[in-house]
Amino acid sequence: MDNLIHGLTIGSIIAFVAFGYALIYSILRFINFAHGEIIMVGAYICYFLYHTLGISSFFLSCFFAMLITGMVGVGLEKIAFKPLRNRSRLSMLLSSLAVSLILQSLASLIFGTSPRILTDFDPTITVLSKTFYVREIVVMIVLPFLAIAFFLSLKYTQIGLAIRAIASNQARAAHIGIPINTIISISFFIASSLACLAGIALGMEGGLTPSMGFKYSIWAFAVSVIAGLGSMKGVLIGGLLYGILLNYAIAYGSGLFADALSLVAVALILLIRGKGFFQIKLREF
Amino acid sequence: MVKFNKTLWITIVVLFVVLFFITIAFLKPFSDKSKIRIGSVLILSGEYKSYGEYFQQGALLAAEEMNSSQKQQIELTILDSEGSKEKALEKLKALKEQKNIHFVADVMGTAMMRHVIPFINENKILVLSGVNTGPELSGEGGSFFFRIIPSDGIASQQLSKWAIESGFKKGAILYATDDWGQGLRKALDKSYRDLGGEIIDSRDVEVNQTIFQPIVSLYKETKPNVVFLVLYPKTAALFLREVKKQGLQTQIMGTDNFTASELPDIARDAVDGVNFIIPQPAGEPTPQQKNFLELYNLKYGIGKKPHIFTTMAYDCVKLLAKIYQETQGDPERAAKTLEMIQYEGASGHIAFDKNHDVVVKDFSRKVYKYDKVSKKASILDAK
Numbered sequence: 001m002d003n004l005i006h007g008l009t010i011g012s013i014i015a016f017v018a019f020g021y022a023l024i025y026s027i028l029r030f031i032n033f034a035h036g037e038i039i040m041v042g043a044y045i046c047y048f049l050y051h052t053l054g055i056s057s058f059f060l061s062c063f064f065a066m067l068i069t070g071m072v073g074v075g076l077e078k079i080a081f082k083p084l085r086n087r088s089r090l091s092m093l094l095s096s097l098a099v100s101l102i103l104q105s106l107a108s109l110i111f112g113t114s115p116r117i118l119t120d121f122d123p124t125i126t127v128l129s130k131t132f133y134v135r136e137i138v139v140m141i142v143l144p145f146l147a148i149a150f151f152l153s154l155k156y157t158q159i160g161l162a163i164r165a166i167a168s169n170q171a172r173a174a175h176i177g178i179p180i181n182t183i184i185s186i187s188f189f190i191a192s193s194l195a196c197l198a199g200i201a202l203g204m205e206g207g208l209t210p211s212m213g214f215k216y217s218i219w220a221f222a223v224s225v226i227a228g229l230g231s232m233k234g235v236l237i238g239g240l241l242y243g244i245l246l247n248y249a250i251a252y253g254s255g256l257f258a259d260a261l262s263l264v265a266v267a268l269i270l271l272i273r274g275k276g277f278f279q280i281k282l283r284e285f
Numbered sequence: 286m287v288k289f290n291k292t293l294w295i296t297i298v299v300l301f302v303v304l305f306f307i308t309i310a311f312l313k314p315f316s317d318k319s320k321i322r323i324g325s326v327l328i329l330s331g332e333y334k335s336y337g338e339y340f341q342q343g344a345l346l347a348a349e350e351m352n353s354s355q356k357q358q359i360e361l362t363i364l365d366s367e368g369s370k371e372k373a374l375e376k377l378k379a380l381k382e383q384k385n386i387h388f389v390a391d392v393m394g395t396a397m398m399r400h401v402i403p404f405i406n407e408n409k410i411l412v413l414s415g416v417n418t419g420p421e422l423s424g425e426g427g428s429f430f431f432r433i434i435p436s437d438g439i440a441s442q443q444l445s446k447w448a449i450e451s452g453f454k455k456g457a458i459l460y461a462t463d464d465w466g467q468g469l470r471k472a473l474d475k476s477y478r479d480l481g482g483e484i485i486d487s488r489d490v491e492v493n494q495t496i497f498q499p500i501v502s503l504y505k506e507t508k509p510n511v512v513f514l515v516l517y518p519k520t521a522a523l524f525l526r527e528v529k530k531q532g533l534q535t536q537i538m539g540t541d542n543f544t545a546s547e548l549p550d551i552a553r554d555a556v557d558g559v560n561f562i563i564p565q566p567a568g569e570p571t572p573q574q575k576n577f578l579e580l581y582n583l584k585y586g587i588g589k590k591p592h593i594f595t596t597m598a599y600d601c602v603k604l605l606a607k608i609y610q611e612t613q614g615d616p617e618r619a620a621k622t623l624e625m626i627q628y629e630g631a632s633g634h635i636a637f638d639k640n641h642d643v644v645v646k647d648f649s650r651k652v653y654k655y656d657k658v659s660k661k662a663s664i665l666d667a668k
Contacts, residue, residue: 002499003498003502006502108330113330113332114335115332115519120553131531133530202495205526206495207519207550209332211332246496251499251503254488255462255494256491
């Protein structure tokens with residue numbers, strides 16, 4: 001039971017990151033490898049606001065960090081991906097790898113490689129004789145709310161419809177007057193803000209290092225492939241299941257076994273079901 | 286008579302240029318015999334750079350002290366291996382080929398050290414280590430490797446003894462998956478069982494693992510009296526936080542790497558009560574220790590306590606310099622001299638056994654205490 005509950009908390013963070021992969025993939029059809037580093041960037045921005053600028057409230061720092069990280073995501077899209085949109089997907093993929101390396105190096109240069117402590121404030125709460133960190137509960141509560149809000153907005157709002165239209169056929173969406181650039185920017189903003197939230201949760205647990213996002217980005221990538229690239233419903237379910245699986249793998253195997261698990265799972269899924277379990281079915285219009 | 290036309294002039298100039306570069310390329314590095322040249326290959330970047338920085342502090346302190354009091358100056362060259370075996374070898378080669386250095390105060394990291402052993406023995410490079418504890422290095426190090434820090438074999442005996450004396454007869458081991466972690470795990474397993482203890486769980490932890498909830502939950506069921514943490518500070522700190530969160534009532538024990546500041550920084554109040562041993566004699570400080578502490582406080586701040594690696598580095602550089610002077614920089618003679626040495630250092634008495642391991646020193650038993658008011662952890666002598 002413990003493994004199940006804790007698996008859900010880990011899975012929620014993975015789902016947040018995987019959600020970003022899926023969102024970007026669904027509209028631009030490329031895997032943004034720099035997304036993992038956005039986790040780290042978000043956490044460091046929060047650290048900068050809270051410690052360097054001295055914003056007195058940690059929650060306020062988190063809120064501003066999410067906004068700023070969202071804008072960083074939009075900025076990166078404008079600089080690194082937009083000029084390459086009409087070229088091959090491989091060039092965007094390579095560009096995302098370059099951005100990833102640059103962001104990590106920049107963080108090392110500015111903040112160094114020793115762990116930085118985000119905050120001493122990390123309260124716990126006991127629910128049904130199980131103790132949780134409040135941040136774990138926050139992530140677990142925010143995830144379903146976010147999922148419901150996102151799917152409702154996809155169905156019933158102008159922006160949601162525009163995202164679906166772009167995901168379905170970008171050229172036709174542009175033809176009927178959908179502001180492609182704005183919608184892509186909004187998507188990058190959402191994906192980056194969520195990655196920031198995941199980064200803050202991770203930073204509160206284990207401190208901040210330039211490589212802090214690496215492992216979660218690998219797991220989230222594995223979840224994206226298993227779920228089906230671009231499937232947002234898939235990554236949310238897949239993320240949670242993956243978190244539970246990881247927990248059991250560590251409990252009854254080892255740390256190395258859990259790591260190998262992600263790679264084996266991806267390989268198997270690609271072999272058995274090439275496009276994942278929740279392949280997106282979009283109607284052409 | 287030869288006519289110096291344009292082509293001939295150009296040919297002569299080109300020949301001179303080529304000859305100049307060939308001469309430069311093959312010219313052996315100029316060796317200034319008036320200096321004691323000592324090198325170090327440390328980890329100065331990446332997640333474990335704090336270890337390298339601690340060592341660097343001690344090495345610089347020793348060099349500065351000796352340079353201010355003697356004619357023959359120490360020239361210390363410190364290079365960064367970035368924690369990579371291949372880079373460690375590359376840097377060691379650079380020390381030899383570019384600076385003609387044959388006296389090295391450590392190649393930091395057991396894995397890195399093991400990787401360079403064939404090179405140091407082929408090229409007669411004397412390495413004196415103050416941080417590498419891997420038991421495999423005993424004997425495997427060859428004629429030119431010595432260490433002043435006890436091997437994990439010795440540390441594990443001391444730790445097991447402490448656990449058994451405290452009545453902890455049911456233990457679990459969590460170990461890092463690298464050479465150091467696996468070596469210490471094997472040694473601990475053996476020494477604890479030899480003393481009558483039972484290891485009920487032994488599992489590897491990936492170097493950057495962040496998930497410990499399943500392991501702590503398991504320990505709540507299996508109830509070990511003691512958990513030996515053979516982990517790096519950050520990973521150990523995350524485990525301690527999970528222990529605190531789940532309220533696991535068990536004693537946590539570790540070795541000298543628990544002195545790194547990352548452990549209390551990340552674990553915070555969860556570090557309270559953690560036991561560990563360090564290879565430093567307990568009791569009244571010797572004159573050498575007092576002198577070192579004074580120098581350290583003068584340079585790095587009054588009241589600060591040096592890290593164990595700083596102390597070891599200070600001894601490594603001073604001892605190497607002494608041997609260098611006595612043997613006029615001949616590494617073969619220096620190795621023979623080291624085999625017979627009796628030296629009083631800041632880390633205690635130094636003498637080597639047949640495997641070039643330091644003859645066992647006293648270990649101190651330490652405990653972390655966390656002050657809830659100041660929110661700071663301090664290291665105290667354990668009772």
